Amino acid sequence: MDKRERSVTLPTPRNLLQQQASVQQVKERLLPLNEWVPYPAYHNRNGWAQMTGALTDQLIRQGEKLLDYQWQVIKATDYLEYERSGSRVIMEQPYNANINALARLMIAELAEGKGRFMDQVVNGVWALCDMQSWALSAHLPVQRSKRNLPDPSEQIIDLVSGDVGSLLSWAVYFFKDDWDQINPVITQRVQQNIRKRILEPYMQRSDYWWQALENKPGQLVNNWNPWCNANVLTCFLLLENKPDSLAAAVYRTMRSVDQFLNYIKEDGACEEGPSYWGHAAGKLYDYLQLLSDASGARISIFDKPMIRNMGEYIARSYVGNGWVVNFADASARESSDPGLIYRYGKAVNSREMQSFAGRLLAGKEHKENVPVDRDLFRVLEGIKGYKELQQAPAVLIQAPYAWYPQTEFCYMNNGSGIFFAGKAGNNNESHNHNDIGSFNLYIDAIPFIIDVGVGTYTRQTFSNERYSIWTMQSNYHNLPVINGQPQLFGGQYRARSVFFDAAQKRFGLDMAGAYGPLAAVKEWKRTYTLLKNTLHLEDAFQLSTVKDTTALHYMTWARPVITRPGHIMVKKGTAGLLIQYDPAQLEPSVEPIAVTDPRLTKVWGETVYRLVLRVKKPALNGKYAIDFIKQ
Incomplete structure (x- = not known):
């Protein structure tokens, strides 16, 4: 849970649901219980x-x-x-x-x-x-007692x-x-x-933070909102038999979910990462489907482009072989429900989502396995739609790029086995890591330059101790430490001058705004260019003073091997990555990092590595160029 505020310029509220119906119209459009529940008695x-x-x-x-x-x-x-x-x-x-x-x-x-x-x-x-x-x-610490x-x-x-x-x-x-x-x-x-x-x-x-009914301008609204509201809506639809009380409750959930839809960017990206898609966009789908079912489709926003964008994000974040783009607290391993993706895709008429769901199902070990857990609506929907899901085409449709201009995520796929994912944004996103300007790089659907993710949740994870956890810090993302300083937490620490050039396959930003005054950085313009067999990274910088170490950090799954000055090899299975740099500028070292948390060891094993390219002769301005070459 994260209730911190962001300093942003707010758009006019969309209020997509409230535009669909008033309280009286909700009352008129809701069907009797025995007419809308789509399951047998x-x-x-x-x-x-x-x-x-x-x-x-x-x-x-x-x-x-x-x-x-x-x-x-x-x-x-x-x-x-x-x-x-x-x-x-x-x-x-x-x-x-x-x-x-x-x-x-x-x-x-x-x-x-x-x-x-x-x-x-x-x-x-x-x-x-x-x-x-x-x-x-x-x-439970949100109780008045503040105890649990x-x-x-x-x-x-x-x-x-x-x-x-x-x-x-x-x-x-x-x-x-x-x-x-x-x-x-x-x-x-x-x-x-x-x-x-x-x-x-x-x-x-009205003071449950996730309701967002008393939100201050810019306050974060995350997956809790549609998740909780979908559950509340279910309870009212199944138990409340007074028409006026039911209409008032349903409309109240619509007001609340509108706050989530007002917060989410128009591009539909899930800033919490693919692991949270099922809890964020996926739970929004559950809520909207229940609302549509209970009203005979007379209260529905499935035709809105933003709702489709939110759905298709999960397909576009899939790299292959079970790996996904994992920013924030998301895991790098795919864990999606094919049935949920298929149903969502059907509701918004997305062939991309329906085909992706078929592809995921084809890769499951137990093809007749419908997950049965406490989310009974999804279980019932999964059972009801399983036969149709089995008929879905098992195709992964991968576009050459996906650009999310408001969330500032960029994915590029060159068709030759290189998949790039980069981000800009700000350092107070939901489930935030301090990672403005970081990137992930996959070779033949294998992670090479990685985002480690997050360990098992504890009290510290969502407290003022959050950034004492190493996986949250910019120094353990693919970012520079500037004058000895990492990036800082807060909505004011954000990317500047973000751009994407689809024709040139270039994504860039100025990440100087992510660092505090102690970093003494005026500009740090990072540009990623995807070529046929290479990702070219260039950092152009201006400092106001030089007072401490500056170094470029890259997190890897496999051990980097310094083969000769200017050349570092990283191999994983049959795939390989050559990292080239100017040895006159940068001094490499490799740091193994023990992974002990079970949530992370299941993904990466017991060790990941940090490749450090330390600046030999710090200067007030200049540039560093790194090539990541598929082998």
Whole structure:
């Protein structure tokens, strides 16, 4: 979570959703519940047999593994560990296990329909209702107490509490009649909990930061907004039976999601990186699809170019062989849901997205695997659309470039095995790293010049200690240290004079504005030019004084080997990269960096490397040229 402000000139609010309907029009356009939910009722066994199809046995087997599942208690000390050590996972692991178990048991019961899983479903919903809060320990410090033990007098809607509310709302929708035969208290208790924890606080409060209903100008709005609002919308659509109250709630979510759409750039890039696309643009899609379904497509903005741009970003950020462009806190490894991408692509009429989804599905080991977790809307949509997804063409459409002029991302692909990704922007983007002017370089779909990414989230990750973490610092990105100074955090530290020349395959910026006054840098104009077998990098600079070390840093996955002055080789498998520089100007050294965090070791192994090209004779002005040549 990041509530810091950015210093920006704000455009006129788009308010795309509020332009679609007033509160009264929302009331008139919403359909009765039994007319819009696109899934069979629980006892419609023919309907479920058709919907689950070839997935039926797999879905039932997943539930069978949980028939003896022991519902875990989240202890007070599990919450306290976040304050004591900064660990989130001690609380999150058992909690996530419970929620995902419930989702799989529900889907197994829907797929089979014999009541075999129902007792465990009831156990699961009962265990969740026993909790004082559905929010994560890491998110509870927004309570008035500022502490992370749940205060039952104050309900917090966060990502996971919303997921749980949505999951339980679907449980009520499908199983209410059968629960009432067991004991009516089950349904009553679940409904009371959803109302107390989700419906009432959402309507009574405007100060949840992610709602953005009380935002100051320029305040950041990230993936939390569509994610939480999609969950809230689900709860209201499935549980609120008073037309006036439902219309007011739906319109309130529209006002809130408009703040996200007003914040996002028109070009549609996800400044949080591809790993967050499913939580940002993907959750926006879920929200919009629910709204469209519930209104019979009479409230819909899928025809807006910006919505399509936001979708296609995920296809254009794919490099190949499971690698994606990873700026900010994103992982370099692809983890997208092909079904989500296909559905989004279908909604916005994007052949690029639909073909990309088919390509991703073709690369999955288990072609009949629809992920089943706590996000039940996506699970249901994935099952319903799986047969159609299997028919999608498995084609990766890679354009020679993708340019995002507002977000200031640039991708270039020369068709000869070199894929370049560079960024400008500012140093207060969502999930920010101090990385203005950095770049990634891939040879034959293998990362060579890399962005390491981010480790396991802890208390420090989203605190004032964030930039004490090495992966967040500019000195561990592909950037210069100037007069001994790294880039600084803040919206005022931003790129200047950003340009992209498609014909010349050139991307450039002045990154001097990313450094503070101690760097004494007037200009640092970096230009990237993509040639047939080479990426040419040129840094032209002006300093006001020379007072400390200046060096160029490049992070690599494989060990750089200095073969002779001016030549450095980097090899990974059969692919290779030659880095050429002027040895009269620059002195190379190679620093191995141990990788110990499991989130990073899964991607890079136990070591990455920093190649340092130290300036031998610092000057007030000049230029450095580096060639990265495919071997």
